[in-house]
Amino acid sequence: MNSDEKEGDAMKREKHLKKGFRIAAHVVLGVLAAGLFALAFGVLVMVLWNWLMPPLFGLPAVTYWQAFGLIILAKLIFGAFGGFGGRRHAWNGHGRECHPPHGWEKEKWGPGMWRHYRNFWKEDGKKAFEEFIKHAERERTPGKAAPEYTNEEK
Numbered sequence: 001m002n003s004d005e006k007e008g009d010a011m012k013r014e015k016h017l018k019k020g021f022r023i024a025a026h027v028v029l030g031v032l033a034a035g036l037f038a039l040a041f042g043v044l045v046m047v048l049w050n051w052l053m054p055p056l057f058g059l060p061a062v063t064y065w066q067a068f069g070l071i072i073l074a075k076l077i078f079g080a081f082g083g084f085g086g087r088r089h090a091w092n093g094h095g096r097e098c099h100p101p102h103g104w105e106k107e108k109w110g111p112g113m114w115r116h117y118r119n120f121w122k123e124d125g126k127k128a129f130e131e132f133i134k135h136a137e138r139e140r141t142p143g144k145a146a147p148e149y150t151n152e153e154k
Helices: 003-057 064-078 114-139
Strands: none
Touching: 003 064
8 A cells, every 4th residue: 555545545534534523513413402492492381381371370380390391291182393293184285295094005905006096186186176166066055055075976
């Protein structure tokens, strides 16, 4: 191994070491940012609770840790803040791609069959929806709400 090859290997090692330090720094900064966010959010909940709940409802004031526990309790009960909580919908109403309701691929269709449903909605979904609207408008009388459409109606 000549001196040029040794220098090249040393530069590669230094480059990888710098990349490792950069990744470690990002991880440490991410953990610190998450901790700071949790601290700030807990303080915000505590301040809002102590400002509103005792005078409005006669509830006692809470400490920081009680406020932080309320955040966790709300997450468990309501499943907010994204992630694992909440319900999963097949169509979200905002024109985004459809996904099967929970368990459909396993129970009703085999793996990969969901693409047929997506293709149906890409090709025929708009037409079917427009026909539904026309049907609902024909059935509606003045002063009465549009009738509910069920699967039995054709």
